[in-house]
Amino acid sequence: MKQLIAVIMMNIRSIPQRLGMSLATILSVAFMVGVLLGFLAMANGFQKTVDGSGSDDVAVFVRGGSQAEINSVLAREDARLIEVAPGIAVDDAGRAILSAELYVVVDGIKRSSQTEANMPLRGVQEQAVNLRQNFELTAGRMFAPGTAELIVGEGVIREFEGFDLGQTIRLGSNNWTIVGTFSTGGSVFDSEIWADLGVVQNLYQRGSSIQSIRVRMTSPEALEGIQTYIEAEDRLNVDVTSEREYFAQSAGGIATLLKFVGWPLSIVMAIGAFAGAWNTMYSSVDARTREIATLRTIGFSGFAAFMGTLIESLVLALLGGVVGVAAIYLVFNGMSASTLGGGFTQIVFSFAVTGGSVIAGLVLALSVGFLGGIIPGIRAANVPLLAVHSD
Numbered sequence: 001m002k003q004l005i006a007v008i009m010m011n012i013r014s015i016p017q018r019l020g021m022s023l024a025t026i027l028s029v030a031f032m033v034g035v036l037l038g039f040l041a042m043a044n045g046f047q048k049t050v051d052g053s054g055s056d057d058v059a060v061f062v063r064g065g066s067q068a069e070i071n072s073v074l075a076r077e078d079a080r081l082i083e084v085a086p087g088i089a090v091d092d093a094g095r096a097i098l099s100a101e102l103y104v105v106v107d108g109i110k111r112s113s114q115t116e117a118n119m120p121l122r123g124v125q126e127q128a129v130n131l132r133q134n135f136e137l138t139a140g141r142m143f144a145p146g147t148a149e150l151i152v153g154e155g156v157i158r159e160f161e162g163f164d165l166g167q168t169i170r171l172g173s174n175n176w177t178i179v180g181t182f183s184t185g186g187s188v189f190d191s192e193i194w195a196d197l198g199v200v201q202n203l204y205q206r207g208s209s210i211q212s213i214r215v216r217m218t219s220p221e222a223l224e225g226i227q228t229y230i231e232a233e234d235r236l237n238v239d240v241t242s243e244r245e246y247f248a249q250s251a252g253g254i255a256t257l258l259k260f261v262g263w264p265l266s267i268v269m270a271i272g273a274f275a276g277a278w279n280t281m282y283s284s285v286d287a288r289t290r291e292i293a294t295l296r297t298i299g300f301s302g303f304a305a306f307m308g309t310l311i312e313s314l315v316l317a318l319l320g321g322v323v324g325v326a327a328i329y330l331v332f333n334g335m336s337a338s339t340l341g342g343g344f345t346q347i348v349f350s351f352a353v354t355g356g357s358v359i360a361g362l363v364l365a366l367s368v369g370f371l372g373g374i375i376p377g378i379r380a381a382n383v384p385l386l387a388v389h390s391d
Contacts, residue, residue: 003304008311015312021280022316028273029320029368030327033361036266037328040357049188049349054244055133056220057089061213064237069103069212074238076100076208081236085229087222088215091130097216099128102200102209106171106193108160119160121150121171121193123200131214132184140165140180145196148203151180153190155349163193174203186350188247214243270368273320277313277372302381309377310370317369321362329353 015022061082062072082088083096090096102123107116129135129142143149152163162169167178176195184190201207217223223242230236241249333353 003300004307006300006304008308010308012312012315015316021276021283025273025276025280025316025372026320026323028269028276029317029365030324032266032269032273032368033321033324033365034328035269036263036364037325037353037357037361038332038351039263039265040360041328041332041351041353044354044357045349045352048352049186054242054247055131056242056244057217057222058131058243059215059217059223059226059240060243060246061215061238061240062211064239066239069101070105072211074100074210074213076210078236078238079210079213081233082213082215082238085215085226087217087219087225089218091127095127097127097130099125099131099214100197100210101125101128101212101214102197102204102206103211104200104204108156109162110159111161112159117160119156119193120191121195121200123197124194125197127216128194128214131216132189133187134183134185135189136183138181138183140178143179143194143196146199147196148174148176148199149179150176150193150195151182152178152193154181154183155186155190156193157181159191172204213238266364270364273317273368274372277317277368278376280313280316280372305383306377306381309380310373313373313376314366314369317365317372318362321365324365325353325358325361329358 062069066072079100083098088096104121105118106121108119110117143151156163165178169176332351335351
């Protein structure tokens, strides 16, 4: 054990003698870990936004067979039939807590890139605010029914130009006035623009059609009774699911895709980092051949030489992993971004560097260090004793 500790400390203290190659190894591992954590932070942030958007006691209705509300078309009569279904919650006035909604894609200018991106303009009814968890008007007021007024989510304000309170903005061929901003606690709805349903229908020539209907249920268990009602009602051709399940189906796959992109790319980069670690450790062994042979001559074991080289490789890889984690955390954690969601419009979210991501990055770094140190370690363990006499 004393031999092992002595060799390990000697190897680590000698790292500055090979500063150039050691830094190259550290930086290559840091870059590899940084790429992995960047994609995982994006996926985790997007997933967190999606998971925080759904409610188990809100049901979403779209046309039968539609994959998303943007592909759905419903009629006013559908809303009338749904509001009398069993299990629908009502307000103090006895009205069903229901909002028929229309989803229109409009263009916005991203602050970061000054490029156009698709944004969701949602026409809603009065009860819409009671169907979103944690809804809060953060500034201004609600739009007035029958007017070209908008309220915008806080995510829109962060990522897009022209949506500050009081501004007039042109969307398509229409001018709108921003009269309020709202927050739903960081959910998908913070990426939306809301207006009066009737106004959106008229300005975008949609007649009386809608695309989705949201209702508050008396309990999550009421969904089964609503589904039975729909199956028995021949005039309805709709699919219904809980809002939480709806978002999991429509947007959850994007988070998985981001992770699947990040891991293969990081593994490809790991090959380069592995080669760098291998070369560094081979150079370390070559530079200390006489030193290692001297230690073997005076009684140090080959195992100590092997472990000293392997630990040195692990230390360099761990340093690279820590540098990569620190850089991504400081630069990206909490940073606002947006990407296409299930409705082909931008969803604003914040990067999230989680403990699980950090552990995954450090494990990948240590794996590279371990693989990069094995063969040079074996070589160090087999340095011939006569090498002490070489020039």
